[in-house]
Amino acid sequence: MFLIVLGVVLMIVGINLIRQGSRFPAAAAAPLRRPAVPARAAAPAGGRPMARPLSGKAGEFAAARLGQRITYNHPQRGGLVGKILGTVHYAELWQRRKAPNEPWVPTGNIFTAHWLGDTLLYHWKDRLYLLDSYDSITDAEITQQILPHAKAFGQSDETAEVSFAYPPASWTITDIGKFQVESAEGTGLRLQAGAVGRFLHARGGSGNEGQALVVEDYQEGGGGQDTVWRGYAIAWDDLQSIG
Secondary structure (H helix, E strand, O other), X not given: OHHHHHHHHHHHHHHHHHHHHOOOOOOOOOOOOOOOOOOOOOOXXXXXXXXOOOOHHHHHHHHOOOOOEEEEEEOOOEEEEEEOOEEEEEEEEEOOOOOOOOOOEEEEEEEEEEEOOXXXXXXXXXXXXXXXXXXXXXXXXXXXXXXXXXHHHHHOOOOOOOEEEEOOEEEEEEEEEEEEEEEEEEOOOOEOOOOEXXXXXXXXXXXXXXXXXXXXXXXXXXXXXXXXXXXXXXXXXXXXXXX
16 A cells, blocks of 8 residues: 555656656757858959050051051952051040049050041051041031930940941941040141040941941040041951051
C-alpha cells in the first residue's frame, strides 16, 4: 500500500515539473548574420575624350601643306589631281554634360580640310568627304529647313535615324556637333581662324547612296560663311598620293 501511495505522489510531482517547464519563453532565434556587402564605388565622372593620334594616310593628309598636289579618285569623274590652295584645321569641341549653360571645350582632336580650287577634301573623325559643290545658306533657312531635324537627332542622343529633304535629294543625319577653326591659311576659304560654328553631316538616302551633305552654321559675327556643301563620302584608299 505504501508503495502505491509513493508512486502516486511521484507521478503528481513529475506532472507539475512538466507544466512549469512549459512556462519558460522559447529562446529568441539568433538573428541571421548576413555578410557585410561593401558599398559600391561611385562611378567616376566622365573625362575629356582622348585625342586620337593620326597615322597612315590620315596622318599624311593632316601634314600636307600649301602647294602640294593630291591625286585622288572622284566617284564620277575618275582619277584627278588637285593643288592645295587652302588648308583649314578644325578643333573638335564637346560638352561634359548636355546643358544650355555648359561650356564647349576642345577635345584635343584636330581635323583637316584642303581646298583644291573646285573641291574640298574634308576629314572628320572616321569620315573623309569629297565636297565639290556648295551654296550659301541664311540663318532663316537653317532655322526652317535644318534646325528642327538636328534637334530631333540630338534629343535622341544621336541614335535615331532622322531623315529630311534638302535639294536636290533626301538625307539621313549621321553626326552633329560644334567646332572651332584652329587655323586657316591660303586662298579660296570661306572662314577665318578663330571662327566657331555648328555642323551637321548627312548621308544620301534612297536614290543618292554614297553622296554626302555637310552644313556649317557659324556664330553671328564668328568669321565664317554659313554653307551647305554637297559631294561624296570616300575612302582613304581613294587618296592615291600626296606630294
